[in-house]
Amino acid sequence: MRVIVVGAGIIGLSTAWYLRRLGAEVTIIDPVPALGASHAAAGMIAPAAEVVWGQTPLYPLMQASAQMYPEFAAEVASAAAVDLGFTDAGTLVCAGDSADLQALRELREAQSRSGFATEIITGSAARRVEPSLSPAVAGAVHIPGDRSIDPRRVSAALLSAVTSESGFLLIRQRAVELLKDGDVTVGVALSDGRRVEADQVILCAGSTSNAIAGAPQLPLREVWGDVLRLRAPAEATPLLTRTIRGLVSGRSVYLVPRPDGEIVLGASSREDGLSGTPAGAVHRLLADGQRLVPGILDAEIADITTRARPGSPDDLPFIGRIDSGCVVSTGYFRHGVLLAPFGGRLGAELALGAVSDWIPEGAAESVSPHRFTTETTSAYPNHSPAYSNYNPAHSTRSMS
Ligand SMILES: Cc1cc2nc3c(=O)[nH]c(=O)nc-3n(C[C@H](O)[C@H](O)[C@H](O)COP(=O)(O)OP(=O)(O)OC[C@H]3O[C@@H](n4cnc5c(N)ncnc54)[C@H](O)[C@@H]3O)c2cc1C
Missing domain, CATH: 3.50.50.60 (FAD/NAD(P)-binding domain)
Structure with missing residues (x-):
C-alpha cells in the first residue's frame, strides 16, 4: 500500500x-x-491535569494515549538513538492565591469524578517537594502520574x-x-x-x-500560543523537578522542566490572528510564572516561539x-x-x-x-x- x-x-x-x-x-x-x-x-502528557469541565469524551482518548506513551517513546527513542526527555515526575497544579485555591478544589473534584487519583496539599507541603515555589503559593493539587516529553x-x-x-x-x-x-x-x-x-x-x-x-x-480555528524556553543559571539547576501548572489570579500558566535543565514557560491562548509574538504576552507569562517560581527571573531566555494550535x-x-x-x-x-x-x-x-x-x-x-x-x-x-x-x-x- x-x-x-x-x-x-x-x-x-x-x-x-x-x-x-x-x-x-x-x-x-x-x-x-x-x-x-x-x-x-511544551510536551505535557497530562491527562489528569487536562481535566476540564464538559470535555468528558476527551478523557478516554487521553487515557488511552497516555497508556501507549511509554512503549511508543521507548521504541522511537531506540530507533533514533535519541533521548526524548521523557519523564514521569508528576505535576503540581498550584494556586497563586486563596481564590485560585477554590478553583483548584473544583478542578480536583472534576478529576476525581473522572477517575484520576489526585490530592490537595498545602503550600508548605508543595514547597517541601519543590523548594523553588514561592511562599505565596496557597496550595496545590498533586498529580503523581502525569508525564512530559520534549516534543x-x-x-x-x-x-x-x-x-x-x-x-x-x-x-x-x-x-x-x-x-x-x-x-x-x-x-x-x-x-x-x-x-x-x-x-x-x-x-x-x-x-x-x-x-x-x-x-x-x-x-478548524487557529488558537495562537506564545511560549518561552528558559535556562536557569548553573548554580540554580535544576530549578524544578516536576511540571508546575498554576492558576494566578484566574490565569493559567505552566513551567515544564526538561531533564537537561531547560524550562518551558507557557502559554498564552489568543484568537487575535497575530502570528508574531506580542510583547504583552511575554510580559504576562513572566509575571505570572514568577508569582509561582520567582527564580525564573534569574534565567536566560533561550527561545520564544509563537504557533497556532489547530483548534476544534x-x-x-x-x-x-x-x-x-x-x-x-x-x-x-x-x-x-x-x-x-x-x-x-x-x-x-x-x-x-x-x-x-x-x-x-x-x-x-x-x-x-x-x-x-x-x-x-x-x-x-x-x-x-x-x-x-x-x-x-x-x-x-x-x-x-
Ligand atoms: C504554545 C503551545 C503549547 C502546547 N503544549 C502542548 C502540550 O504541552 N501537550 C500537548 O499534548 N499539546 C500541546 N500543544 C498542542 C500541540 O502542539 C498540537 O496539538 C500539535 O502540535 C498538533 O500537531 P500537528 O502535527 O497536527 O500540527 P503541526 O505541528 O502544526 O504540524 C502540521 C504540519 O503540516 C505542515 N503543513 C501545513 N500545510 C501543509 C501543506 N499544504 N502541505 C504540506 N504540509 C503542510 C506544516 O508545515 C506542519 O509541519 C501546544 C501547542 C502550543 C501552540
Missing part, C-alpha cells in the same frame, strides 16, 4: 511511524517538517527514524490540491507542479488543513475517513503531543483498513470529522458544510 502523509508535525510523523510498522510505503509531504505547532508544544526531540527522532528506512520518502514541498478521480482522492498536487499518486492520502496539515484545494472544510469546537481532534482514498487527522488543539500515539495509530490503521479493537468504545465516533455536519450536508469540500454545533467563541480552561 502506497500512502501519502501531508504534514510532518508530530501527528503526521507518528502516523508515518505506525504506517511503516504496518508495512506501508510512505511519502511525507511538508515544506518545513516539524516546525508547526509541534515546535512550540522537538520526538519530532526529530520520528523524522530520523522513518526517513532512515527504505520505502520512505520525504518531499519538502507544499501540497496545494488533492487529486481526485471522481469523488475519490488519488494523490496530491505539489507547489512545484509535481503530482504524486498513492493508494491513500492522510491529511495531517494541522491548523491550515482547509487551505488545500479539495480538502474537507473542517471547523469541542477540543476533540478530527480523525476519520473522508472518501475511499483519503483520511483526515487534524484538530488536535491543545493535546496533539499527548494524543500522538493514539492519533498516529488510528490514522494509520484507518488508511490501511485495519482498525483493531484497541480503541476505547465510542472514541471513533467522538473524533469523526463528520460530527458537526448536518444531515443534509457533509464534510466534503464541494458541499458547503453547515456546522450544526460550531461555536467559534468556544473557550476552555485547559492549560496547555
Whole structure:
C-alpha cells in the first residue's frame, strides 16, 4: 500500500511511524517538517491535569494515549538513538492565591469524578517537594502520574527514524490540491507542479488543513500560543523537578522542566490572528510564572516561539475517513503531543483498513470529522458544510 502523509508535525510523523510498522510505503509531504505547532508544544502528557469541565469524551482518548506513551517513546527513542526527555515526575497544579485555591478544589473534584487519583496539599507541603515555589503559593493539587516529553526531540527522532528506512520518502514541498478521480482522492498536487499518486492520502496539515484545494472544510480555528524556553543559571539547576501548572489570579500558566535543565514557560491562548509574538504576552507569562517560581527571573531566555494550535469546537481532534482514498487527522488543539500515539495509530490503521479493537468504545465516533455536519450536508469540500454545533467563541480552561 502506497500512502501519502501531508504534514510532518508530530501527528503526521507518528502516523508515518505506525504506517511503516504496518508495512506501508510512505511519502511525507511538508515544506518545513516539524516546525508547526509541534515546535512550540511544551510536551505535557497530562491527562489528569487536562481535566476540564464538559470535555468528558476527551478523557478516554487521553487515557488511552497516555497508556501507549511509554512503549511508543521507548521504541522511537531506540530507533533514533535519541533521548526524548521523557519523564514521569508528576505535576503540581498550584494556586497563586486563596481564590485560585477554590478553583483548584473544583478542578480536583472534576478529576476525581473522572477517575484520576489526585490530592490537595498545602503550600508548605508543595514547597517541601519543590523548594523553588514561592511562599505565596496557597496550595496545590498533586498529580503523581502525569508525564512530559520534549516534543522537538520526538519530532526529530520520528523524522530520523522513518526517513532512515527504505520505502520512505520525504518531499519538502507544499501540497496545494488533492487529486481526485471522481469523488475519490488519488494523490496530491505539489507547489512545484509535481503530482504524486498513492493508494491513500492522510491529511495531517494541522491548523491550515482547509487551505488545500479539495480538502474537507473542517471547523478548524487557529488558537495562537506564545511560549518561552528558559535556562536557569548553573548554580540554580535544576530549578524544578516536576511540571508546575498554576492558576494566578484566574490565569493559567505552566513551567515544564526538561531533564537537561531547560524550562518551558507557557502559554498564552489568543484568537487575535497575530502570528508574531506580542510583547504583552511575554510580559504576562513572566509575571505570572514568577508569582509561582520567582527564580525564573534569574534565567536566560533561550527561545520564544509563537504557533497556532489547530483548534476544534469541542477540543476533540478530527480523525476519520473522508472518501475511499483519503483520511483526515487534524484538530488536535491543545493535546496533539499527548494524543500522538493514539492519533498516529488510528490514522494509520484507518488508511490501511485495519482498525483493531484497541480503541476505547465510542472514541471513533467522538473524533469523526463528520460530527458537526448536518444531515443534509457533509464534510466534503464541494458541499458547503453547515456546522450544526460550531461555536467559534468556544473557550476552555485547559492549560496547555
Ligand atoms: C504554545 C503551545 C503549547 C502546547 N503544549 C502542548 C502540550 O504541552 N501537550 C500537548 O499534548 N499539546 C500541546 N500543544 C498542542 C500541540 O502542539 C498540537 O496539538 C500539535 O502540535 C498538533 O500537531 P500537528 O502535527 O497536527 O500540527 P503541526 O505541528 O502544526 O504540524 C502540521 C504540519 O503540516 C505542515 N503543513 C501545513 N500545510 C501543509 C501543506 N499544504 N502541505 C504540506 N504540509 C503542510 C506544516 O508545515 C506542519 O509541519 C501546544 C501547542 C502550543 C501552540
